[in-house]
Amino acid sequence: MRQFLDFEKPIADLEAKIEELRQMLEPGSINITDEVAKLTEKADRQLRATYAKLTPWQKTQVARHEDRPKALDYIGALITEFSPLAGDRAFAEDAAIVGGLGRFEGRPVMVLGTEKGSETESRVRHNFGSAKPEGYRKARRLIELAGRFGLPVLTFVDTSGAFPGIDAEARGQAEAIARSIEACLAAPIPIVATIIGEGGSGGAIALATGDRVLMLEHAVYSVISPEGCASILWRDAGQAATAAEALRLTAADLKALHLIDTVVAEPLGGAHREPAEAMSAVGLAIAQALQPLLNLSPAMLRGQRREKFLAMGREGLV
Amino acid sequence: MSWLTEYVRPRIRTLLGHRPDVPDNLWSQCPACQQMIFTKELERSQRVCEHCGHHMRGTALERLDWTFDEDSFTRIELPRAPADPLGFRDQKRYAERLREARAKTGLEDALVVAHGTIGGQRAVVAAMEFGFMGGSMGAAVGEGLVASARLAVLQRAPLVVFTASGGARMQEGAVSLMQMPRTTIAAMLLREARLPFVVVLTDPTTGGVTASFAMLGDIQIAEPGALIGFAGARVIEQTVHETLPEGFQRAEYLHAHGIVDMVVRRSEMRETLARLLGLLQPYDGEAAAENPGQPAKAPPEPASSPA
Ligand SMILES: [Zn+2]
Numbered sequence: 087m088r089q090f091l092d093f094e095k096p097i098a099d100l101e102a103k104i105e106e107l108r109q110m111l112e113p114g115s116i117n118i119t120d121e122v123a124k125l126t127e128k129a130d131r132q133l134r135a136t137y138a139k140l141t142p143w144q145k146t147q148v149a150r151h152e153d154r155p156k157a158l159d160y161i162g163a164l165i166t167e168f169s170p171l172a173g174d175r176a177f178a179e180d181a182a183i184v185g186g187l188g189r190f191e192g193r194p195v196m197v198l199g200t201e202k203g204s205e206t207e208s209r210v211r212h213n214f215g216s217a218k219p220e221g222y223r224k225a226r227r228l229i230e231l232a233g234r235f236g237l238p239v240l241t242f243v244d245t246s247g248a249f250p251g252i253d254a255e256a257r258g259q260a261e262a263i264a265r266s267i268e269a270c271l272a273a274p275i276p277i278v279a280t281i282i283g284e285g286g287s288g289g290a291i292a293l294a295t296g297d298r299v300l301m302l303e304h305a306v307y308s309v310i311s312p313e314g315c316a317s318i319l320w321r322d323a324g325q326a327a328t329a330a331e332a333l334r335l336t337a338a339d340l341k342a343l344h345l346i347d348t349v350v351a352e353p354l355g356g357a358h359r360e361p362a363e364a365m366s367a368v369g370l371a372i373a374q375a376l377q378p379l380l381n382l383s384p385a386m387l388r389g390q391r392r393e394k395f396l397a398m399g400r401e402g403l404v
Numbered sequence: 405m406s407w408l409t410e411y412v413r414p415r416i417r418t419l420l421g422h423r424p425d426v427p428d429n430l431w432s433q434c435p436a437c438q439q440m441i442f443t444k445e446l447e448r449s450q451r452v453c454e455h456c457g458h459h460m461r462g463t464a465l466e467r468l469d470w471t472f473d474e475d476s477f478t479r480i481e482l483p484r485a486p487a488d489p490l491g492f493r494d495q496k497r498y499a500e501r502l503r504e505a506r507a508k509t510g511l512e513d514a515l516v517v518a519h520g521t522i523g524g525q526r527a528v529v530a531a532m533e534f535g536f537m538g539g540s541m542g543a544a545v546g547e548g549l550v551a552s553a554r555l556a557v558l559q560r561a562p563l564v565v566f567t568a569s570g571g572a573r574m575q576e577g578a579v580s581l582m583q584m585p586r587t588t589i590a591a592m593l594l595r596e597a598r599l600p601f602v603v604v605l606t607d608p609t610t611g612g613v614t615a616s617f618a619m620l621g622d623i624q625i626a627e628p629g630a631l632i633g634f635a636g637a638r639v640i641e642q643t644v645h646e647t648l649p650e651g652f653q654r655a656e657y658l659h660a661h662g663i664v665d666m667v668v669r670r671s672e673m674r675e676t677l678a679r680l681l682g683l684l685q686p687y688d689g690e691a692a693a694e695n696p697g698q699p700a701k702a703p704p705e706p707a708s709s710p711a
Pocket of ligand 1: 438456
């Protein structure tokens with residue numbers, strides 16, 4: 087069954103009614119077919135109208151939608167011969183960050199993603215997409231491995247943030263994230279990062295310091311969650327919608343601020359309505375982003391990547 | 405590199421500008437042991453409690469005084485960064501918060517940079533100002549750190565950074581997040597130039613600052629008792645529903661967990677830095693390989709050694 091968000095209530099009601107009528111539908115009952123067609127059109131209009139003007143807070147909810155395709159879905163759809171690699175070689179394997187070798191459009195690549203999981207069991211297994219130091223150390227290891235074999239790195243970012251835990255702190259969460267960012271910046275190979283859902287702060291940038299950064303239309307990317315920001319600056323987590331507005335965390339905002347390169351349009355009603363369509367659009371966008379990077383020398387790649395990030399926050403550029 | 409002509413030149417005006425927050429009170433109270441301390445005495449002791457040894461927070465300008473050899477340093481003007489890129493407002497406008505922080509601290513933003521000598525050796529020092537919006541890192545702090553790294557490379561001098569920050573500056577949204585890769589680049593500039601990068605973590609250093617340049621030093625030093633971590637204690641408690649261990653996220657805890665090299669008392673900071681910088685001379689690997697047995701550059705005599 088489809089999961090509806092609060093603001094999708096009118097659409098949910100219409101679709102429920104359509105479903106009800108369909109159940110009643112007997113062959114040849116023209117009246118009802120007519121009614122179904124009318125309602126379907128109305129639901130479609132409603133959906134179009136709602137998604138044309140999603141607020142930042144609504145987008146945050148869409149970005150977190152349970153049915154939204156996750157990193158492993160993208161890997162399944164876009165990568166062949168996927169061969170998962172595990173562990174940081176020091177402490178543990180962290181399933182919150184998935185990664186491995188595979189082929190993208192026939193070309194060998196390294197893939198990395200923060201995986202939230204898609205039902206209770208896998209969510210727990212992937213720690214809801216919140217990685218620990220061993221996850222970021224694995225990411226760094228795989229980026230360096232990719233560099234040694236000239237493999238482009240594709241990342242799929244979807245995390246509410248790095249895991250805030252006692253053990254994570256004890257093992258150097260901050261250092262692990264910093265080293266992952268550093269590995270991205272030092273990589274002699276192209277990195278194309280895609281924010282597919284939630285781009286949550288340091289835990290996201292650790293895998294998103296790429297030559298090209300793509301972002302889905304309804305994904306969000308910010309330094310702090312709207313709830314976190316609201317509870318600190320408004321002293322009231324209930325002000326999350328206001329904070330989401332102020333943070334300018336939508337794909338359109340980040341594009342306007344020159345912090346990302348490309349906004350990938352989503353199917354009507356969000357990626358969760360038509361996952362296959364959404365994932366193939368992302369595949370196309372990645373291919374386009376990757377193509378011009380393939381012929382650049384390691385020095386060129388590193389230099390351009392560095393300049394790209396150095397430019398963010400220089401006067402006149404934002 | 406046009407930035408050099410623009411802001412490496414010191415501006416006397418800003419150097420002699422007002423010293424922030426010198427308390428009028430004759431007596432101060434130690435927040436750790438509650439004992440009263442003569443304020444003048446506290447300044448002489450670099451804000452370390454004479455009763456219990458508690459290290460109180462210092463200002464960025466005090467850091468420069470405490471770190472460089474006497475009268476040896478010159479502050480540089482930092483490049484401008486876009487102010488208020490998001491047009492942010494919470495219960496107050498960010499522009500207004502900036503104005504207040506500037507008036508309160510006498511600084512443009514939460515970072516000051518200077519060059520001078522430490523134990524007779526040239527060094528660039530960047531110090532964060534916690535009193536400026538909690539030392540939070542936005543575009544100006546990021547730009548300042550990159551500038552400090554470039555200055556160090558230009559002068560073939562080591563960079564010492566004193567951190568004091570609650571993390572990223574929320575009011576700059578994703579722009580502040582991008583300061584993590586930007587300041588990581590600053591650390592990489594030093595590494596590529598084979599120049600020492602020393603980080604001194606002071607109370608408190610958390611969030612996006614720890615998860616970028618502050619954890620990338622060749623040598624990581626922490627002040628006693630300093631709170632250092634990625635996530636906030638309250639967030640951790642709410643997430644894991646466990647009581648935090650004694651001394652969690654304190655300098656000594658980080659040392660025990662292998663995250664910092666040493667915990668150094670403020671009274672010993674300058675001589676420790678001088679010693680480390682003396683041992684870590686800029687190194688040119690290629691030249692050294694061509695002249696085996698010969699250091700690339702004659703290491704200077706330690707300033708403190710007897711004649
Ligand atoms: Zn005391």
